[in-house]
Amino acid sequence: MTMVYEDRGDDTAQDVPVRRIKFTINGDKKIAEVEPRLLLAHLIRYGLRLTGTHTGCDTTNCGACTVLVDGQAVKSCTMLAVQADGHEIQTVEGLATPSELHPLQEGFKEEHGLQCGFCTPGMMMAAKALLDRDLNPSEEDVRWALSGNLCRCTGYQNIVKSVLWAAEKLRSQAPAE
Amino acid sequence: MSQAVDEIKIGGIGASRKRVEDNRFIRGKGNYTDDIVLPGMLHMEILRSPLAHARIKSIDASKAWDIPGVHLVLTGEMMATRNLAWMPTLSYDTQAVLATDKVRFQGQEVACVIADDPYIAKDACEAIVVDYEPLPVIVNPMQAVAAGAPVIRDDKENQPDNVIYDWEVGDSAGTAHAFAAADLVSKLELHYPRSHPSPIECCGSIADFNRATSKLTVYMTTQAPHIIRAAVAMVAELPEHMIRIISPDIGGGFGNKVPVYPGYVCSILASILLERPVKWIEDKSGNLISTGFARDVYLKGEMALRRDGKILAVRMHTDADHGAFFSDAQPSKFKIGLMHSAFAAYDIPAAHLTARGTYSNKAPGGVAYRCSFRVTEAMFFQERMMQAAADDLGMDQAEFRRMNFVPDDAFPHRTPFGFLTDSGQYAKCLDVGLKAIDYENFRQQQEEARSRGRLLGLGISTMTEPLGAGNSREYDILGIKMFDSAELKVHMTGKAIVRTGARTQGQGHETTWAQIVAHELGIPAEDVVVEEGDTDTAPFGMGTYASRSTPVAGAAVAMVARKIRAKARKLAAHLLEVSEEDIEWELGRFYVRSAPDRGVTIQECAIAAYANMPDGMEPGLDATAYYDPPNLTWPFAVYIVTVEVDPQTGVWDVLNMVAVDDCGVRINPMIVEGQIMGGLTEAYAMSNMQFITFDADGNCVGANYMDYLLPTAWETPGFELHSEVVTPCPHHPIGAKGIGECAAVGGPAAFVNAVIDALSGTGVRNIDMPLLPDRVWEAMTYRRDISGAPPVRSDD
Numbered sequence: 008m009t010m011v012y013e014d015r016g017d018d019t020a021q022d023v024p025v026r027r028i029k030f031t032i033n034g035d036k037k038i039a040e041v042e043p044r045l046l047l048a049h050l051i052r053y054g055l056r057l058t059g060t061h062t063g064c065d066t067t068n069c070g071a072c073t074v075l076v077d078g079q080a081v082k083s084c085t086m087l088a089v090q091a092d093g094h095e096i097q098t099v100e101g102l103a104t105p106s107e108l109h110p111l112q113e114g115f116k117e118e119h120g121l122q123c124g125f126c127t128p129g130m131m132m133a134a135k136a137l138l139d140r141d142l143n144p145s146e147e148d149v150r151w152a153l154s155g156n157l158c159r160c161t162g163y164q165n166i167v168k169s170v171l172w173a174a175e176k177l178r179s180q181a182p183a184e
Numbered sequence: 185m186s187q188a189v190d191e192i193k194i195g196g197i198g199a200s201r202k203r204v205e206d207n208r209f210i211r212g213k214g215n216y217t218d219d220i221v222l223p224g225m226l227h228m229e230i231l232r233s234p235l236a237h238a239r240i241k242s243i244d245a246s247k248a249w250d251i252p253g254v255h256l257v258l259t260g261e262m263m264a265t266r267n268l269a270w271m272p273t274l275s276y277d278t279q280a281v282l283a284t285d286k287v288r289f290q291g292q293e294v295a296c297v298i299a300d301d302p303y304i305a306k307d308a309c310e311a312i313v314v315d316y317e318p319l320p321v322i323v324n325p326m327q328a329v330a331a332g333a334p335v336i337r338d339d340k341e342n343q344p345d346n347v348i349y350d351w352e353v354g355d356s357a358g359t360a361h362a363f364a365a366a367d368l369v370s371k372l373e374l375h376y377p378r379s380h381p382s383p384i385e386c387c388g389s390i391a392d393f394n395r396a397t398s399k400l401t402v403y404m405t406t407q408a409p410h411i412i413r414a415a416v417a418m419v420a421e422l423p424e425h426m427i428r429i430i431s432p433d434i435g436g437g438f439g440n441k442v443p444v445y446p447g448y449v450c451s452i453l454a455s456i457l458l459e460r461p462v463k464w465i466e467d468k469s470g471n472l473i474s475t476g477f478a479r480d481v482y483l484k485g486e487m488a489l490r491r492d493g494k495i496l497a498v499r500m501h502t503d504a505d506h507g508a509f510f511s512d513a514q515p516s517k518f519k520i521g522l523m524h525s526a527f528a529a530y531d532i533p534a535a536h537l538t539a540r541g542t543y544s545n546k547a548p549g550g551v552a553y554r555c556s557f558r559v560t561e562a563m564f565f566q567e568r569m570m571q572a573a574a575d576d577l578g579m580d581q582a583e584f585r586r587m588n589f590v591p592d593d594a595f596p597h598r599t600p601f602g603f604l605t606d607s608g609q610y611a612k613c614l615d616v617g618l619k620a621i622d623y624e625n626f627r628q629q630q631e632e633a634r635s636r637g638r639l640l641g642l643g644i645s646t647m648t649e650p651l652g653a654g655n656s657r658e659y660d661i662l663g664i665k666m667f668d669s670a671e672l673k674v675h676m677t678g679k680a681i682v683r684t685g686a687r688t689q690g691q692g693h694e695t696t697w698a699q700i701v702a703h704e705l706g707i708p709a710e711d712v713v714v715e716e717g718d719t720d721t722a723p724f725g726m727g728t729y730a731s732r733s734t735p736v737a738g739a740a741v742a743m744v745a746r747k748i749r750a751k752a753r754k755l756a757a758h759l760l761e762v763s764e765e766d767i768e769w770e771l772g773r774f775y776v777r778s779a780p781d782r783g784v785t786i787q788e789c790a791i792a793a794y795a796n797m798p799d800g801m802e803p804g805l806d807a808t809a810y811y812d813p814p815n816l817t818w819p820f821a822v823y824i825v826t827v828e829v830d831p832q833t834g835v836w837d838v839l840n841m842v843a844v845d846d847c848g849v850r851i852n853p854m855i856v857e858g859q860i861m862g863g864l865t866e867a868y869a870m871s872n873m874q875f876i877t878f879d880a881d882g883n884c885v886g887a888n889y890m891d892y893l894l895p896t897a898w899e900t901p902g903f904e905l906h907s908e909v910v911t912p913c914p915h916h917p918i919g920a921k922g923i924g925e926c927a928a929v930g931g932p933a934a935f936v937n938a939v940i941d942a943l944s945g946t947g948v949r950n951i952d953m954p955l956l957p958d959r960v961w962e963a964m965t966y967r968r969d970i971s972g973a974p975p976v977r978s979d980d
Contacts, residue, residue, distance in 0.1 A: 044303065058219035059212015061435070063384040064468040068889030071384055099212035112210040116202055119858045123690030124209030125216065125385045125435030154898035157889070159383055159436050160690045161858060162865035163897040 028092035032057070033101030041088045047081075048072040050088035051098060059099035059128045063157070070156030073129035074098050080136035082155070099128035102135070110173040110180075111135060120169030122160030130156050134170045142178050146171065186783045188706070189772035195709030196702040196771075197918060200854035203695045204714070205688070214433045217388045217405050222461035225390065226255055228451050229305035230470060231295040231312050233287035236323075236545040236882020237336070238316035240283060245295060248308035253300035256454055257308065260284035260294070268453060270339075271419045273511035274443060274661055275519075277348070278340070279548060280509070281446040287316070288336055288508035289547050290884050291473030293446040298454045298462055321545045321882040322346065325482060325503040328542035336508060336543040346543040348510045351519040354536035354601050359488075362497030362534045366488035370573040374971055375952045376561045377875040378480035378505070378546070380472055380892065381553040383689075385435020387475055388465035389448045391455035400456070401428045404448055407437045407687055408727025411661065413719045415444050420452055431717035437689035438866075439551035440476050442513045442729050472892055473884045476513070477546075477876065478553030480505040482972070483565045487573045495573070495588050497534040498527055498600065500565065504541045509548035513729070514557045515659045515666070521558030522650055524601035526566045529610055529648040529820065530588040535600030545882045554866055554928035556730040559649050567645040567933035571940065572949055581644050581937075582618055586611055603650055607911045608820045610646065613844045616906050617644075617822040620842040626826055639829040640839070641942025646823075647930030650816040651922025652735025653726075661726070665812070668732070669723040670740035672701065672748055673806035676794040678787030679711045682744075685725010686737035687717045691924055692855045693733060697741050699851050700918065704745030705752075705786050706772020723808050731922030734851065735817045735913075742917040744809035751805060752789035758798040759784045817913045817921035819847040823864070823934040829942040834961030836939050838868070838901035843931075846909040847923035848916065857905055859924045864903050867931020869895050871939075873954050 025040045032055060039054055051060045051074065060083060063071035067085040074083045075097040102109040111131045114120065121127040130153060137144055137152035144152070149170045150163070158166060195201040208214050245257040260282035263269040270278045283294050295312050299305035320334045327333060328346040337343045363369060389404035400422055406412045409429040417424040434441060451464040466475070485500035504520055506512060514521045520539040527535060552558055574584035589610040590597045597605045621642070630640040653659040654666035674680045682697050698712035716722055725737060749769065756774035757764040760782060768777050775783030784792075793805035826839040843860055850856045866874075873893040876886035886892040912919030932953060939955050940948060948963045951970045959970045 042303070052218075053221075056221075057212070058216075059214070061216070061385070062218070063386070063435075064889045066468065066888050066890055069384050069468075103211055108210070115210050116206040119203070119854050121203075121206060121209055121690075122692070122858060122862065123383070123385070123434060123436040124205065124214050125383070127209050128212045131210070150897040154896045157384060157894050157896060159381075159438065159866070159894070160862045162861035162863075162903070163900045164861050164902060165858060167897060 026089050028089055030091045030093065031095040033097055039088070043087065043089050045088040046084055047086040047088045047091050048083040051083060057098050057100050061125055061128060063125065068157065069126070070133060071126050071129040073132045073156060075132055075136060078136065078139060080133045099131060102131065110176040111170065113176065114169040114172035118165050118168040118172050120161065120166045126156060126158045130158065130166055134173070138174055138177060142174055142181060144174055186773050186785045188770040191703060191771055194702050194706065195699055197699055197849065197851050199699060199852065201695055201699060201709060201852055203692050203855070204698070205692065205694045216385060216433045216435055217390065217403055218465045220390055220403050220432065222390060222392055225461040225463055226298050226300065226458065227302040227305050228296055228298045228454060228462050228464040229302060229309050230293050230447055231309040232470065232474065233283065233290060233292040233294050235287060235316050235318055236290040237319040237321045238287050239319060240286060241315040241317055243295060244313040247311040247313070248297055251304060251308045251311060253304040254297060254308045255458055256298040257312070258282060258296040258450055258454065263453070266453065268419070268449065271444065271449060273509060274513045275510045277510035279511045281449050285339060286319070289545050290882050291470065291547060293474065296450045296454065298458065321880070323544055323546060323878045323880065323882055325505050325542045328544055336545060348506055348541040348543060349519040351539045352537060353524045355534050356536045358534035359497045359499055359536040363488040363499070366496055367491040368489045368576060369486050370489060370576040371486045372569050372572045372950060373484040374565070374568060374950050376479045376481045376483065376564055377877065377953055379478045379553060379870055379874060380876055381438035381440035381476065381478060381551065382472060382892065382894065383436025383438055383440055386466040386468055386471040387441060387445055387447065388463070389451045390461055390463040391452040392461040393455040393459060395459045399426050399428065400452065401430065402452060403430045403432055405434055405441050406431045407434070407441045407689060407729050409687060409717055409719050410685055410724050411727055412444065414664065416452065419449060429719045431687050434687065434689040439478065439553045439729055441689070442551055442727065443476050443511060443549050445475055468889060469887050472876070473887045474547050476549035476551035477507065478551055479561060480550070481561045483561065485565060485569055487569055489573060489577060493577055493579050493584050493587050495530060495532050498532055499535070500526060500537045502539045504539065505544050505546065506541050506550055507544055507546040507548035510541065511548045512550040513661070514552065515653060515661060516663065517658060518557065521552060522556055523558050523562045525559045525603060525650045526562035526601070528599040528603055528605055529590060529646055531590045531594070532600045537601060546878060552730060554863060554925045556649055556651050556653065556925060560929045563647040563649065563929050564933050568936065568950070571937045582614060582623065585644065585646060586614060604815060605648060605818045606815060606914050608648060608818060609846065609909055609911050610820055613820055613822045613846055613909050614646070616908050617824045617842050617844045620904060620906060621824045621826060621840060637831065639831055639942040641827050641829065641938040641940070643825045643934045643937030643941055644822065645930050645934035645937060646821065647926060648818050648820045649922070649926055649929050651731040651819060651925070652813055652817045653730050653732055655814060656812045666726050667810055667812040668725045668736035668740050669808065669810045670737060670744045671723045671806070671808040672744045674748055674790045676791050678707060678790040680707055681713045681715060682741055683715045683722045684737040684741060685723050686728040686733045689728060691728065691733060691859065692852065696851045696855060697738065700738060700741045701745050703918065704742055705749060707786055731924045734920050735916060735922050736811055736813055738920060739813060739917050740809050740811035743811055744807050747807040747809055748805060752786055754801065755789040755792045755797065756784050759788065759792055759796070814915045817848070817916060819845065819921040819923060819926050821845045821926045821930050823927070823931050825934040825938040827938040827942055829939060829960060831964070834957035834959070834964065836955065836960060841901055841903045842906065843903055843927060844906040844909060845923065845926055846911050847926065848911060848913045848921040849919035850907065851920060853907065856923050860905055860927045861903055863925060863927025864931050865895060865900050866928040868900060868935060871932045871935035871953050871955055873956070875954050
């Protein structure tokens with residue numbers, strides 16, 4: 008990111024601390040220069056222009072900003088960009104391939120798991136963290152895994168169904184043991 | 185040979201068509217206000233008052249101006265020089281944009297900073313020094329009308345006290361007469377606490393004033409873009425045709441995104457002054473403490489009863505706390521919204537309602553949170569009163585309701601407060617619900633459980649809600665009549681675009697409007713694109729709230745499609761070389777009455793409109809329809825909940841919840857069920873945990889998601905939905921009624937009634953929402969009601 012400051016004839020521009028970080032996002036290697044206080048959510052949204060990661064509450068409650076950091080579901084409004092140095096981030100934009108949706112994306116559409124769509128990327132990323140470690144979750148497992156994500160539209164019932172739909176599809180795709 | 189099309193196959197009415205809008209949302213490709221970046225865009229942050237009531241002695245912004253990257257600091261004083269320190273509200277009051285003389289609630293907008301990025305703008309806000317002189321604080325209507333109360337709105341002439349209005353409706357004398365003749369009078373008093381719609385996406389705007397063209401474009405989170413355009417024209421004194429409001433994807437609204445907020449106005453002024461785009465994105469705390477709250481009404485009432493259970497009359501009084509400015513969004517004629525829709529489902533000969541509104545040092549902007557102009561409070565009181573009255577009579581809850589329902593053959597029915605209900609099968613809905621919950625069996629289980637010390641309860645709530653404002657005779661906002669519109673353009677290849685003046689926020693208009701076109705014209709829904717939210721392209725409409733989209737804008741879609749069909753009929757007659765009178769219509773196709781094999785499809789008519797129209801016919805195939813509904817739509821619902829209360833802790837769990845909704849014809853059953861489940865969850869939230877209260881100093885308790893509790897997937901119970909009962913709306917072109925809000929309106933009383941039922945025998949008649957464990961525990965332990973004022977904590 009490039010910052011342009013007013014030249015007031017003093018050293019203000021030099022006063023702005025900047026750190027250089029390296030990270031991987033959705034498989035792409037990146038280098039960024041960021042203020043140490045920059046939130047990871049804002050690096051993703053404003054720096055990388057990946058606007059599928061939403062910010063809803065600023066207090067780590069709503070989960071709309073959930074991304075995966077090294078496979079773990081993380082609320083990216085509560086992590087500094089500099090803490091992502093050397094790590095691998097996945098966002099909603101990395102779920103689908105150019106030709107194919109991820110089963111979670113299909114499941115949310117099939118089971119009407121979204122209405123306004125604002126919480127959806129965070130819900131799907133939290134669900135992905137669950138399904139990456141457990142392809143056979145119970146309804147209770149899903150509800151618990153999503154309990155850090157708020158939705159005001161759906162009442163969750165269809166979100167839970169969406170995740171179970173995706174789990175079933177992923178199981179059917181998994182190579183037989 | 186052409187054939188009629190199968191309505192479900194083409195995604196017409198009744199098809200649970202998968203949603204079109206999902207394709208972008210599941211890929212993270214939605215386009216919400218904060219996703220938009222314009223060249224040269226600056227960022228705005230708001231400095232808010234930490235105090236609920238204080239005189240501003242001075243504001244020193246010099247340190248903010250000194251921070252590199254700051255372009256502008258706006259204060260009330262600067263706004264005043266442009267006549268923008270105050271703005272008119274939707275309820276004929278005024279609201280401060282940026283405070284000049286005083287702050288009147290915690291979180292009030294005091295100054296704005298516009299800077300290169302939001303971090304710098306926040307830094308600069310912290311660098312502004314405001315010297316406040318604290319003043320006495322009012323946090324409820326009792327304090328507002330107490331002798332010697334400070335007058336909050338001393339900025340207004342002719343405002344000697346804190347009373348905004350005194351309003352009444354109904355038959356005072358007839359009601360008094362009925363009470364005098366009653367065998368029994370049942371009474372109830374309660375508080376519907378302040379809540380907040382709290383969509384996950386907060387409010388925001390990007391104002392982009394272009395000096396070269398004089399055009400102001402504003403991207404903003406609004407449910408009603410055309411109303412905003414008119415409001416901006418009035419407030420900013422700009423010509424209306426030079427204002428373009430674009431409402432991009434909206435991350436939930438629920439009423440919160442109807443009003444005009446100071447942040448919008450400041451971003452517009454900043455863009456005009458700086459000639460650059462200015463983005464304002466509110467943080468959650470700002471959203472919760474300053475924007476449109478809901479409820480906060482004290483209700484009391486009494487019911488005159490005959491010994492056999494017949495209701496003779498109802499008397500109600502409401503005291504509504506409107507906060508520091510009366511900026512409610514509601515029709516002009518009704519100062520307390522549609523509160524007088526109470527008891528509409530019951531056949532009650534006489535009723536009288538008085539209502540008083542007062543100012544307080546709390547956030548302004550009462551909105552109808554997932555309801556139609558305060559019917560939530562009305563239905564909640566109605567069903568709590570019904571339970572109390574049945575208990576006082578010693579009658580069964582279900583039977584008491586059944587015997588007082590308006591019977592199916594009594595429509596149209598004039599309600600005790602003057603509405604005209606037109607259709608319903610109330611008893612049938614109740615029967616479906618009782619059967620689903622296994623009523624008799626549950627009552628037995630309840631008895632048995634009680635003998636073993638377990639507390640089970642069952643709560644019934646019914647509601648009929650006046651949805652779909654207006655008609656224009658009775659409903660207007662600031663004098664603008666509440667009709668709606670749709671525009672349909674059929675292209676030459678038979679594909680189409682439909683635009684309305686509504687604005688979807690998750691309700692799925694992009695999917696369902698196309699289904700209505702498919703139903704009317706036989707054009708497959710996938711061939712119809714829906715566009716809303718841009719005032720330069722969409723026809724005028726009053727926006728999406730009060731469950732009015734399907735009743736009004738959806739009706740306009742059907743009507744405009746019928747206009748297209750009428751023209752297509754002429755084209756078909758021309759193509760088939762017969763007179764128009766000899767043409768018949770079946771879905772997707774016109775044919776010759778005497779020779780049904782001879783026909784043309786709607787698509788063939790479309791190309792003819794461009795390539796082969798008869799002499800003298802205006803080419804093209806498009807139309808606009810404005811729809812002024814003859815009446816509101818009246819959906820009905822029965823919600824039944826069973827709960828178990830822990831006698832040791834007061835914690836209660838939902839065992840079962842059954843919802844029977846009769847919303848007439850369902851356009852997309854999948855979407856309708858989604859709306860009902862969302863509403864039920866908000867009902868559960870309000871009854872269980874979600875509320876905003878204030879301490880004695882006016883500090884908002886509930887200013888973030890750590891204090892303002894919303895249910896997650898973990899707490900939210902499952903719901904069983906029933907759609908067996910369908911009573912089409914007699915006046916709606918496709919027989920649909922509103923549905924988005926019913927469950928949030930009727931649901932809360934079912935949960936509360938269930939918990940009160942579990943405590944039967946303790947003498948507890950009321951616990952105010954939310955039914956937090958400590959309140960339930962206190963009520964059952966000390967055998968007393970928890971009613972009235974919210975907990976006002978003070979430091980002593």
